[in-house]
Amino acid sequence: MKTIKEFYKKPQNPIKVIQFGEGNFMRGFIDYLIDVSNEKGLFQGDVAIVKPRKGTLEKFNEQKNVYTVSLRGLKDGKVYVENRLVHCIQKVIGSYEQYDEFMALAKLDSLEYVVSNTTEAGIVYDATDVLAATPPTSYPAKLTKFLYERFQAFHGDKAKGLILLPLELIEGNGQKLKECILGYSKLWQLEEEFAQWICSANTFCDTLVDRIVTGYPKDEVDELQKKFGYRDDLLTAAEPFGLWVVEPERDLAAQLPWSSDTISIVLTKDLKPYRDTKVRILNGTHTSMVLGAYLAGHDYVRQCMEDETMYKFISKTVMTEIVPTVELSKEEAVQFANSVFERFQNPFVKHALLSIALNSVSKWRTRILPTFKDHYRAQHSVPKFLTFSFAALIAFYRSGSFINGELIGSRDGEAYVIQDDPKVMEFIGTRLDKPVAEFTALFAKQTEFWGEDLTTYDGFVDEVSKDLTAIKTLGMKQFIEQFVSE
Numbered sequence: 365m366k367t368i369k370e371f372y373k374k375p376q377n378p379i380k381v382i383q384f385g386e387g388n389f390m391r392g393f394i395d396y397l398i399d400v401s402n403e404k405g406l407f408q409g410d411v412a413i414v415k416p417r418k419g420t421l422e423k424f425n426e427q428k429n430v431y432t433v434s435l436r437g438l439k440d441g442k443v444y445v446e447n448r449l450v451h452c453i454q455k456v457i458g459s460y461e462q463y464d465e466f467m468a469l470a471k472l473d474s475l476e477y478v479v480s481n482t483t484e485a486g487i488v489y490d491a492t493d494v495l496a497a498t499p500p501t502s503y504p505a506k507l508t509k510f511l512y513e514r515f516q517a518f519h520g521d522k523a524k525g526l527i528l529l530p531l532e533l534i535e536g537n538g539q540k541l542k543e544c545i546l547g548y549s550k551l552w553q554l555e556e557e558f559a560q561w562i563c564s565a566n567t568f569c570d571t572l573v574d575r576i577v578t579g580y581p582k583d584e585v586d587e588l589q590k591k592f593g594y595r596d597d598l599l600t601a602a603e604p605f606g607l608w609v610v611e612p613e614r615d616l617a618a619q620l621p622w623s624s625d626t627i628s629i630v631l632t633k634d635l636k637p638y639r640d641t642k643v644r645i646l647n648g649t650h651t652s653m654v655l656g657a658y659l660a661g662h663d664y665v666r667q668c669m670e671d672e673t674m675y676k677f678i679s680k681t682v683m684t685e686i687v688p689t690v691e692l693s694k695e696e697a698v699q700f701a702n703s704v705f706e707r708f709q710n711p712f713v714k715h716a717l718l719s720i721a722l723n724s725v726s727k728w729r730t731r732i733l734p735t736f737k738d739h740y741r742a743q744h745s746v747p748k749f750l751t752f753s754f755a756a757l758i759a760f761y762r763s764g765s766f767i768n769g770e771l772i773g774s775r776d777g778e779a780y781v782i783q784d785d786p787k788v789m790e791f792i793g794t795r796l797d798k799p800v801a802e803f804t805a806l807f808a809k810q811t812e813f814w815g816e817d818l819t820t821y822d823g824f825v826d827e828v829s830k831d832l833t834a835i836k837t838l839g840m841k842q843f844i845e846q847f848v849s850e
């Protein structure tokens with residue numbers, strides 16, 4: 365079989381975008397969008413990817429940075445299939461392994477945009493980061509050093525500032541990134557003119573992205589590659605739906621230059637309602653269902669939508685506990701929820717519950733806790749389904765054993781790997797023998813995980829412990845059946 369590198373084309377465009385993060389989401393969203401825009405003659409710019417962490421870039425090198433995005437699903441009620449070869453990635457650089465090449469990008473006259481997705485863990489300020497490191501550890505520290513290099517190379521020319529579009533799924537991502545950069549500028553005692561240049565020559569945007577990108581479709585890859593007639597180790601599967609909401613800190617001189625039929629770009633002065641609705645309804649539904657559903661025997665999102673009991677659980681959670689807390693009118697919120705359900709039912713997308721389960725503690729905090737609190741304030745009681753999702757999280761994390769710093773769960777004897785922040789793993793792993801109620805109270809009290817003490821919500825610990833005891837007796841599947849029919 366041919367390999368995809370045979371489709372490599374010599375770059376025609378200057379590098380206009382530096383991208384931090386080489387993951388599935390970026391490949392299935394922004395690189396796809398830029399590639400389509402280049403084809404339409406709208407952008408004529410290529411991307412240089414910088415890998416923010418150590419590690420291999422072998423797959424990119426082996427296929428000369430060309431790869432396929434496979435979009436499949438329903439669009440406007442009809443089956444939509446698009447298999448696009450993406451050519452817009454000109455370079456892929458390891459920030460550790462090719463530090464000088466990374467820094468050289470700062471001097472590119474053609475550079476206009478910085479995009480990133482370094483997960484929720486990426487945009488952090490770490491006061492131990494030093495300017496002399498090549499590179500510093502955190503993503504914002506790397507970016508500060510990069511921008512400082514650019515500031516120096518162009519002698520503070522305001523025209524050489526960039527538009528920064530972080531895609532991380534955290535609130536106020538653009539402003540948070542800017543705060544970190546200004547923090548490093550101060551910590552490293554860089555000249556005041558640099559901080560001024562950051563603020564006046566660069567435009568930081570808060571953004572919200574929405575597209576389900578499931579990545580490498582390992583179960584169907586043979587069939588797909590046979591159809592394509594070539595091998596592609598970076599094949600990225602996603603749904604055709606795409607939305608990018610952008611709130612720039614000041615008016616952009618022009619609209620963003622990208623456009624595609626499958627990704628809508630919305631420029632707004634207030635991103636919050638979009639963000640709250642999407643994160644609470646879409647991501648909140650994911651996080652509230654996956655851990656229980658996995659223990660009940662399911663592996664993929666679509667299976668849950670096809671299972672009568674799980675579907676009842678999901679729709680009750682969303683319609684009774686999440687929808688009433690979003691800012692939209694009830695009608696709009698229900699409509700949005702139904703469109704999300706349709707996307708979850710996409711027959712072509714296999715979204716693994718275990719991939720969504722990654723880092724569930726921070727996801728519960730950001731994607732469920734705000735809804736939980738709004739509901740508690742309005743009803744003066746804990747929401748039953750969201751409270752259960754906390755019990756499901758504990759059941760999922762405490763089902764197995766702690767071996768050499770790894771938590772290995774067990775679903776009826778079948779092992780699964782639990783992945784979360786090392787502090788979470790250590791906390792849970794060293795308390796597996798604690799009785800349920802004691803563990804629940806201790807865990808709920810960890811302000812480091814939740815940002816507050818969850819035991820202050822009346823009835824929370826009791827409800828969670830009650831659910832956990834029943835889950836132990838009945839098993840997750842039977843418990844959920846009973847729970848939704850109450």
Ligand SMILES: NC(=O)c1ccc[n+]([C@@H]2O[C@H](COP(=O)([O-])OP(=O)(O)OC[C@H]3O[C@@H](n4cnc5c(N)ncnc54)[C@H](O)[C@@H]3O)[C@@H](O)[C@H]2O)c1
Nearest residue numbers: 385386387388389416481482483484485486533575576577
């Ligand atoms: N996959 C989706 O459907 C989807 C949709 C919308 C948003 N997102 C967001 O995108 C993020 C990445 O998802 P993905 O599917 O691309 O995952 P992935 O595992 O394919 O990629 C993760 C990326 O993050 C980088 N990264 C990880 N930890 C980092 C750290 N501590 N510092 C700097 N960089 C780090 C990696 O280098 C890699 O580029 C998720 O956190 C998610 O919130 C994903």
Ligand SMILES: O=P(O)(O)OC[C@@H](O)[C@@H](O)[C@H](O)[C@H](O)CO
Nearest residue numbers: 573574575576577647650719720
């Ligand atoms: O990508 P994660 O792991 O942060 O979250 C899992 C899913 O909730 C997420 O990927 C959604 O599918 C996505 O946010 C849809 O836009």
